[in-house]
Amino acid sequence: MRVLYHLPLSPYARKVRLVLAEKRLPFELRLEKAWERRPEYLELNPAGTVPTMVEDNGLVIPDSCVICEYLDEAYPDSSLMGRTLAERIEVRRLTAWFDGKFAQEVTNNLYGEKYLRRLTRRGNPDPSSIRTGFTALRYHLDYIAWLAENRKWLAGASLSLADFAAAAHLSTLDFLGEVDWTISPQAKEWYARIKSRPSFRGVLADRVPGTTPPDHYADLDF
Amino acid sequence: MRVLYHLPLSPYARKVRLVLAEKRLPFELRLEKAWERRPEYLELNPAGTVPTMVEDNGLVIPDSCVICEYLDEAYPDSSLMGRTLAERIEVRRLTAWFDGKFAQEVTNNLYGEKYLRRLTRRGNPDPSSIRTGFTALRYHLDYIAWLAENRKWLAGASLSLADFAAAAHLSTLDFLGEVDWTISPQAKEWYARIKSRPSFRGVLADRVPGTTPPDHYADLDF
Incomplete structure (x- = not known):
């Protein structure tokens, strides 16, 4: 299952959760206390911010903007980025x-x-x-x-x-x-x-x- | 001619100038002292930041990240965004x-x-x-x-x-x-x-x- 490392009140993680749900892409949430700077998490995302998404195929995507651009390219049905x-x-x-x-x-x-x-x-x-x-x-x-x-x-x-x-x-x-x-x-x-x-x-x-x-x-x- | 409102030392404007030059897209630079918050400029870009680009056809594109995504979509030759x-x-x-x-x-x-x-x-x-x-x-x-x-x-x-x-x-x-x-x-x-x-x-x-x-x-x- 696709994993999203997040904090419940992070607006950036919430944006990604909303986009995933709108595109009906299932995901599992994992709490990441970003301020603890967990070494395993920094390996996924050296910037240490939430969210970071990990796809079923192992693809790691850090940064909410990068994730949203990726989601619209990888799953173009019901695009949220506009047409023209x-x-x-x-x-x-x-x-x-x-x-x-x-x-x-x-x-x-x-x-x-x-x-x-x-x-x-x-x-x-x-x-x-x-x-x-x-x-x-x-x-x-x-x-x-x-x-x-x-x-x-x-x-x-x-x-x-x-x-x-x-x-x-x-x-x-x-x-x-x-x-x-x-x-x-x-x-x-x-x-x-x-x-x-x-x-x-x-x-x-x-x-x-x-x-x-x-x-x-x-x-x-x- | 395409116009780029900029400040010479703004790294965001420089990024766009480099991308335009790399893609061999001609442009004219116009100095914009963003901190003066000129009303005509705020109409082009309500955020008031540099750079803002105006295409020949009148399309206004504010924000260096938005401009760079736009440039790669509008002029996909020699893409700078990666393939896969x-x-x-x-x-x-x-x-x-x-x-x-x-x-x-x-x-x-x-x-x-x-x-x-x-x-x-x-x-x-x-x-x-x-x-x-x-x-x-x-x-x-x-x-x-x-x-x-x-x-x-x-x-x-x-x-x-x-x-x-x-x-x-x-x-x-x-x-x-x-x-x-x-x-x-x-x-x-x-x-x-x-x-x-x-x-x-x-x-x-x-x-x-x-x-x-x-x-x-x-x-x-x-």
């Missing part, structure tokens, strides 16, 4: 936006500072990072709302990797109770739509020791 | 390594702290960042040496985007005189090989106001 060159540019641009800019401005501040820092015993969160994270989250929810108002899905007419990248980050923050959905009804409507897909069930069933998600986390009519 | 699935995984893994890990540990500390901070008048560099950058550079040169000893090019038997990503970061640091090539003769041998390619000429001819590169910068037998 212009569509593919927009899917990749927005995926890079969420995994780059959103991650740096929001996820790293609210998941990284507030949650990961505690988990890895690196001291108390920096209050200014948390303020920066919440301010940036409002601005990003507005951008998602603008995209969702003007398009069926974030990158255009079709569901794509861009939706899963965005939803993965937001689902992690939502698990931690950090998202005030009243800020943007349009962003909430888009998130409710993607959250209702069968591919989302695994992510909504996640539970981690010491943190209880808010009641609305797994509620499809939140 | 396994080769493509390794090319993308190493490209992500240099644009992610190397950038964060080395480039952001030595180019970001020492050069960009001064250029954008954000105060003095942080000495501890500079120390961290030099320590990480040694470790990364060792990794490049290990790859270059075991393979013809960094990702395998063929020249690929991984070589250009690595060379782009190192060329920026070399311009600023930050690379002590005596640390690793194997890394130097690989860099001399890629630097001798005709596609590298544009990057070696760069000059920026206020900074003179060391004599060896454009010397092919350095």
Whole structure:
């Protein structure tokens, strides 16, 4: 069976889980406490990050972006990367936006500072990072709302990797109770739509020791 | 004519310039002081980063990774992404390594702290960042040496985007005189090989106001 080394709340691992589920590719999850830098894991992925995927045939694929590009090339049915060159540019641009800019401005501040820092015993969160994270989250929810108002899905007419990248980050923050959905009804409507897909069930069933998600986390009519 | 908005020392813009030149695709460079956040530029690329490419037909492509994926799909002759699935995984893994890990540990500390901070008048560099950058550079040169000893090019038997990503970061640091090539003769041998390619000429001819590169910068037998 295909194996995905992950952390339950890693948005990058969640993105890959969503894509695998959407493509109906079975996989087994293995918890990898990346910060422990386990030598056997570093051999699979010298960067030491999660996720890393290992295919049945032994092919090792590290890095969520590399995995998603690979999955669309190896299993092109129900492609999530767009069809035309212009569509593919927009899917990749927005995926890079969420995994780059959103991650740096929001996820790293609210998941990284507030949650990961505690988990890895690196001291108390920096209050200014948390303020920066919440301010940036409002601005990003507005951008998602603008995209969702003007398009069926974030990158255009079709569901794509861009939706899963965005939803993965937001689902992690939502698990931690950090998202005030009243800020943007349009962003909430888009998130409710993607959250209702069968591919989302695994992510909504996640539970981690010491943190209880808010009641609305797994509620499809939140 | 195809336009590339860039900064001369941006490693991401350099990577795209190298790929365009390697594929013999003509382009015109336009200087974009990204930190000025020019509204017309933000319309092309809301993330506000360089590079952004505009094709003759009006197609706008932001983000160096998106541009490089696009270029290989739109102009598949002399592909730089590898042929088999396994080769493509390794090319993308190493490209992500240099644009992610190397950038964060080395480039952001030595180019970001020492050069960009001064250029954008954000105060003095942080000495501890500079120390961290030099320590990480040694470790990364060792990794490049290990790859270059075991393979013809960094990702395998063929020249690929991984070589250009690595060379782009190192060329920026070399311009600023930050690379002590005596640390690793194997890394130097690989860099001399890629630097001798005709596609590298544009990057070696760069000059920026206020900074003179060391004599060896454009010397092919350095």
